[in-house]
Amino acid sequence: MRLGTENLTYIYMPGTPFATAALKGVTIDIEPGSFNALLGPSGSGKSTLIQHLNGLLKPTSGRVLVDGRPLGNDRAELLALRRQVGLVFQMPEQQFFAESVFDEIAFAPRNLGLNEEQVKERVQWSLELVGLEGKNLQKRSPFHLSSGQKRLVAIASVLALQPKVLILDEPTAGLDPGGRRHLFSLLSRLNRREKLTVLIVTHHPEDVAALADQCLVLSGGRLALAGTPEEVFSQGEELQRLGLALPPVTCLMNELNAQGAPVPGAVFSLEQARRAINNWFGRGEEP
């Protein structure tokens, strides 16, 4: 499934003194099976944009495109879209409503018409994916968990839908380093093996730079930069001007470069940095 927007503008509370143009003519294209990162300073419109992609918000002007066709207002069409496009909210509590973790995660599969046996399996499968299977949380209230546990339950409940497109709004906020690594290896695996389309909102370029096919950068409601990680992260000054950061290892490479070391700039992960430094010292053949 291909998702996109065309000249999308969205105004909160139009016609009131608090009217805010959160998006101003944004055009994006999310290819089927691709891995996409959405970056941008606080208040730039990231959460607003992604809520259009599963029909939660309606454009003030412009269009949302689903497989090239404009998304209409038809209820059945919207429901069909929401079965295929799973959205993990920025605050897990925004998403929770059930009394137990089990019921929270079971909601989507029950809605899909699975029987209770299949629902149970699906819940178990989702908990395993996010690494919570051994934690004995199923009977607990989702509201009374630690903040990282809430985050993982929120992700599990959307995975249980088995969507074609998975959109996550700052999903690593509150996760410990292990949970963070686990989440990215999960997303990368689902993306490569199951052709899951991923769109992830993040403030941490190091998490996505080595994985993403496309990086989108919003600023003040407009699309400021779009392209491959190489294209976007080579614009260090522009990113800094927007209040964004480069991945720390990219900064290290730039710093070494400035000191005269012959290392490449387009280095995003620890492993890439390790290789680049080994090459610089003429140890290219080692790991």
Next chain:
Amino acid sequence: MDNHHKVEQSPFIKIEGLHYRYETEGGETIEALDGIDLEIRQGEYVAIIGPNGSGKTTLLKHINALLLPSAGSVTVSGLSTADEANFPEIRRQCGMIFQNPDNQLVATTVEEDIAFGLENLALPSPVIRERVAEALHILGLTGLEQHPPHLLSGGEKQRVAIAGVLAMRSRCLLMDEPTAMLDPAGQQEVLAAVHKLNRERNITVIHVTHFPEEAALAGRIVVMDRGTIVGDGPPRQLLSRLSLLHRLELQGTMAAELAALLRQDGFALNGEIIHMRELSGALCALAQKT
């Protein structure tokens, strides 16, 4: 930022044999804290790190008496949380900043929001005005007095929350992942403001974080796992002990992790690299030698 020159010797916070159990509606008991002993002196900057669910938030909530021990004791500035009469003074001394500032911004303008806690103390209004102005100034919020807090950026909201706590003349800031939702610029602003308070006003800071680079700036790091303390020491020592961190599925700073990989490849790097500038310096020195 190793600035703990004015740290006093007698403990400001003293926690002994602390246990805490949550009782769930389903009748389950969760042992969230399992014997914590911890002393923190006035003026220290302590980072608390640890896996999800290890008890960090539960511990923080005990320090300003939002939760009370199932067993053991918590004393703040000589005041025990076992005595309800101490709660107002303990909470005045220890201001709590939650992960999500939306939970604590209450008023319709920034100024009113910062004054809110002071009005509850029934201080005379000239004193309130003076303290609010001072807090606005320290947090770089002057000019935003009349702004509605809910229309501010995340970084500004977080600074308003800190200003509110500061105006109370809190001697101690309890911060639960204060930068988790901030963009990089907002994260830098908040960290700079808090370190300045610690340095210039000797404010005690207890800062829960999942970011090793933030923990690296503290004077001391406490590592939690399953309701206990499993590590306690200066950042340089703890963040370069990658075996402990990795066992808990935590991480050292990027620089410490990369230095460890390079050491495996035979690079002669010394054992205590935790900042990127130290790594780039060490690599350039090594390149000159070879």
